[in-house]
Amino acid sequence: MIRLAIAGLGAVTQNIHLPAYAQIQDKLTLVGGCDVQPETRVLVTKSHPTLPLFENYEEMLRTAKPDVVAICTPPFLHREQCLTALRAGCHVFCEKPLAESLDEADVIITAAAAAGRQVVVNSQFPYMQIHLAAKARIGQPDFGRLLYLHATQTFRPTPQTEGTWRREMTRRLGFEFGVHVFELIRFFFDEDPVRLCAHMPNPVGSKSDVLNSVNIEFAGGRSASILLDRLSRGPERYLDLRLDGEHAAIATSIGGELGFEAGLHTRERKPFFAFNFVKGGKAVWQDGNRSRLLAQDGINPFASSTAYHLGGFITALAQNTLPRGTALDHRKTLALIFAAYDSAEQKRWVDLAPYLASGAKNTLAQP
Ligand SMILES: NC(=O)c1ccc[n+]([C@@H]2O[C@H](COP(=O)([O-])OP(=O)(O)OC[C@H]3O[C@@H](n4cnc5c(N)ncnc54)[C@H](O)[C@@H]3O)[C@@H](O)[C@H]2O)c1
Known part of the structure; x- marks a missing residue:
């Protein structure tokens, strides 16, 4: 059983993650959640009365001791929260988009390899x-x-x-x-x-x-x-x-x-x-x-595909194989998006090779 904690308890958590976790409850135990908004924590308490909830992210990591952290906060927080989770020895299941630039994505990928942990992105479609x-x-x-x-x-x-x-x-x-x-x-x-x-x-x-x-x-x-x-x-x-x-x-x-x-x-x-x-x-x-x-x-394909994807991630961790949808793989998706914005601004076709190039390699997690 994987111990999983959630950062950010807003729309994606309530509509997608919590229903998804219910579909794979044989694979994970929910050990904590955190959100800076008290009213959001109250809402989640109603459906999950025994789940320990925190205002502070670091305190949740210290107290709940998760194996995997699901990062469900807005994109501008993903880089910092991924790095904090990796420093705490956790694997990460991060909501898309992983980061706000390719450089930020590279920092996360490098930190994951150094920590011997996996970062998988919930780009679940x-x-x-x-x-x-x-x-x-x-x-x-x-x-x-x-x-x-x-x-x-x-x-x-x-x-x-x-x-x-x-x-x-x-x-x-x-x-x-x-x-x-x-x-x-x-x-x-x-x-x-x-x-x-x-x-x-x-x-x-x-x-x-x-x-x-x-x-x-x-x-x-x-x-x-x-x-x-x-x-x-x-x-x-x-x-x-x-x-x-x-x-x-x-x-x-x-x-x-x-x-x-x-x-x-x-x-x-x-x-x-x-x-x-x-x-x-x-x-x-x-x-x-x-x-x-x-x-x-x-009725909720967003949740069922998240359950499928997270279930595959948990199985890969148990078998020490490479999961699908790693941060390095998602970086290629981000590369296309940033190239598209550059192309629109510059009003020209853009070659993708420089955007897709990355020195990083996928590595297996350290047991
Ligand atoms: N995969 C999908 O299908 C899908 C669907 C919707 C949203 N998303 C992604 O999920 C992420 C969140 O989107 P959302 O719609 O749930 O946004 P949201 O605004 O509804 O929820 C974000 C929550 O994070 C909380 N938060 C903000 N700062 C925090 C902090 N420092 N620590 C802890 N909690 C904090 C906010 O209070 C809020 O409750 C985004 O990256 C979005 O792109 C993915």
């Missing part, structure tokens, strides 16, 4: 059932190679979604949400891209970026495009991907859906009817107008 199922089809004879991927989000921010630290960020959309999309693109293509070009217009003059349009090229002409749109007044779509293979396509979407579709496929003059009910997300196999459901996620 690849571990949703829909994305695992899609990945499993890539390279199969009926799908072939993945040639092109398009990702799109249309989201209307509210005062709640932009509360506190998020509204202070100038690089908000690509850095804080887009990190999931860049991570998925790396997961599906399974190789480093060569260059990218980003356009991030801000016609409403808001402090944070509101529209990210990014084109990414891989060797041999394979490519991906991303459109993250917080300007549209149209219907919200949390995240839709379309993966174009040599012989078929796969469409994935996160977000509940209940609907009846009817219409006419004009080219074939054939009517169609479909009834859709999906709670958390779906992956659909497509071959022209023929389609079939490949996989679905439950």
Whole structure:
């Protein structure tokens, strides 16, 4: 049993981490939590009355003596809190994005190697059932190679979604949400891209970026495009991907859906009817107008994929093997994001090799 303590008890802890831990309670014991806000601690006490809660992070580490610390605070605190946890001899399960710059990420990676501890980042979207199922089809004879991927989000921010630290960020959309999309693109293509070009217009003059349009090229002409749109007044779509293979396509979407579709496929003059009910997300196999459901996620895919990812991390620690999603791996995702912001500012294509270069290596944890 791993002893786990949590720093930061806000939205991600309450909506994602605590439900995830409940799904893998045979693997971990929750030994403490800390938050600087008294009202947040009161909220967590209601659902976890026996969990020791602290105001101070260091005091929690000293008193609760966790094996793993989950860092669920805003990104500007991740570097310092990761380093403090490593100094205390803990492994770290840090919320995305790991750090606010590649230099900060390198400091964490170096400190983890020196301490003989693992830092894994909860960039968990690849571990949703829909994305695992899609990945499993890539390279199969009926799908072939993945040639092109398009990702799109249309989201209307509210005062709640932009509360506190998020509204202070100038690089908000690509850095804080887009990190999931860049991570998925790396997961599906399974190789480093060569260059990218980003356009991030801000016609409403808001402090944070509101529209990210990014084109990414891989060797041999394979490519991906991303459109993250917080300007549209149209219907919200949390995240839709379309993966174009040599012989078929796969469409994935996160977000509940209940609907009846009817219409006419004009080219074939054939009517169609479909009834859709999906709670958390779906992956659909497509071959022209023929389609079939490949996989679905439950009501909270963010929690179930976190449980999958953290469960894998705990197993890797027990077996002293390399976990997935290490800080060094996540650094490559951050590299694409920072390159995209540079590309948008400089209004040009950016070669990715200098961003992706890192002298560090993944190392196994010291028992
Ligand atoms: N993986 C995902 O799907 C996902 C989803 C949402 C958020 N996140 C990430 O989780 C992190 C937190 O986001 P959130 O939405 O929960 O933010 P939040 O503002 O709701 O919660 C952050 C909490 O940290 C607390 N805090 C601040 N300073 C602290 C300190 N020094 N010590 C202890 N606690 C402190 C705050 O009081 C707050 O309760 C961010 O990095 C965000 O990007 C990840």
